[in-house]
Amino acid sequence: xxxxxxxxxxxxxxxxxxxxxxCSQNMNHEYMSWYRQDPGLGLRQIYYSMNVEVTDKxxxxxxYKVSRKEKRNFPLILESPSPNQTSLYFCAxxxxxxxxxxxxxxxxRLTVT
Amino acid sequence: GENVGLHLPTLSVQEGDNSIINCAYSNSASDYFIWYKxxxxxxxxxIIDIRSNMDKRQGQRVxxxxxxxxxxxxxxxxxxxxxxxxxxxCAENFPGTYKYIFGTGTRLKVLA
Numbered sequence: 489x490x491x492x493x494x495x496x497x498x499x500x501x502x503x504x505x506x507x508x509x510x511c512s513q514n515m516n517h518e519y520m521s522w523y524r525q526d527p528g529l530g531l532r533q534i535y536y537s538m539n540v541e542v543t544d545k546x547x548x549x550x551x552y553k554v555s556r557k558e559k560r561n562f563p564l565i566l567e568s569p570s571p572n573q574t575s576l577y578f579c580a581x582x583x584x585x586x587x588x589x590x591x592x593x594x595x596x597r598l599t600v601t
Numbered sequence: 602g603e604n605v606g607l608h609l610p611t612l613s614v615q616e617g618d619n620s621i622i623n624c625a626y627s628n629s630a631s632d633y634f635i636w637y638k639x640x641x642x643x644x645x646x647x648i649i650d651i652r653s654n655m656d657k658r659q660g661q662r663v664x665x666x667x668x669x670x671x672x673x674x675x676x677x678x679x680x681x682x683x684x685x686x687x688x689x690x691c692a693e694n695f696p697g698t699y700k701y702i703f704g705t706g707t708r709l710k711v712l713a
Contacts, residue, residue, distance in 0.1 A: 492644075521699075521701070528705060529705060530690060530703045530704055530705040530706050531690065531692075531703040532703070533701055533702075533703075536700070538699055544699065546700060546701075547700070547702070578644050578645070580644075580645075585699030587633055587652070587694075589635055589647035589650055590645075590647070590701075591647070592637075592644030592645045592646070594643060594644050595644050
């Protein structure tokens with residue numbers, strides 16, 4: 489089954505404790521992206537990757553890091569999480585970045601206390 | 602389920618009626634637009650897309666209209682069903698970039 493998977497689905501952590509949210513797709517997609525979703529603000533793009541070893545900032549990259557060492561994986565790293573990063577996070581992938589729909593994962597609910 | 606938006610505009614329609622969801626986009630140069638549906642507890646799901654060289658595109662029970670003059674996008678759902686209840690987002694792609702900007706969403710409630 490073609491899908492985007494994220495782990496963990498739920499995470500509660502404390503300020504400053506480094507964490508990684510994994511994202512994997514099995515569709516051989518070139519493009520992958522991370523979004524955060526907050527009430528009243530919709531989805532905001534954090535980082536995206538056009539291909540292996542090629543990443544770029546979205547609209548809200550501060551406090552996040554990403555890497556794309558393999559085509560299928562695109563982890564999101566929070567080196568020092570803060571309470572304002574409490575949010576619902578979605579990973580997405582598409583065939584390429586500019587002209588194809590994105591397939592979204594199920595989401596990761598992160599709470600930073 | 603996940604709380605995708607506490608203060609979203611809401612459209613309530615009777616089952617069987619047509620629904621029209623509107624979206625104003627931000628960049629007059631954007632050349633690719635997508636509508637997504639998000640059900641409670643799930644990630645957004647693709648509905649239909651349209652490129653800037655078109656002003657209308659039809660799918661199964663859905664139609665997207667693009668008015669570039671006023672930077673407006675609409676999604677029309679024919680014969681709305683209870684399963685259409687969800688939050689709907691439009692998204693635009695900036696030309697020459699791989700960045701996407703999403704609207705804040707509209708909640709559609711289908712009344713039986």
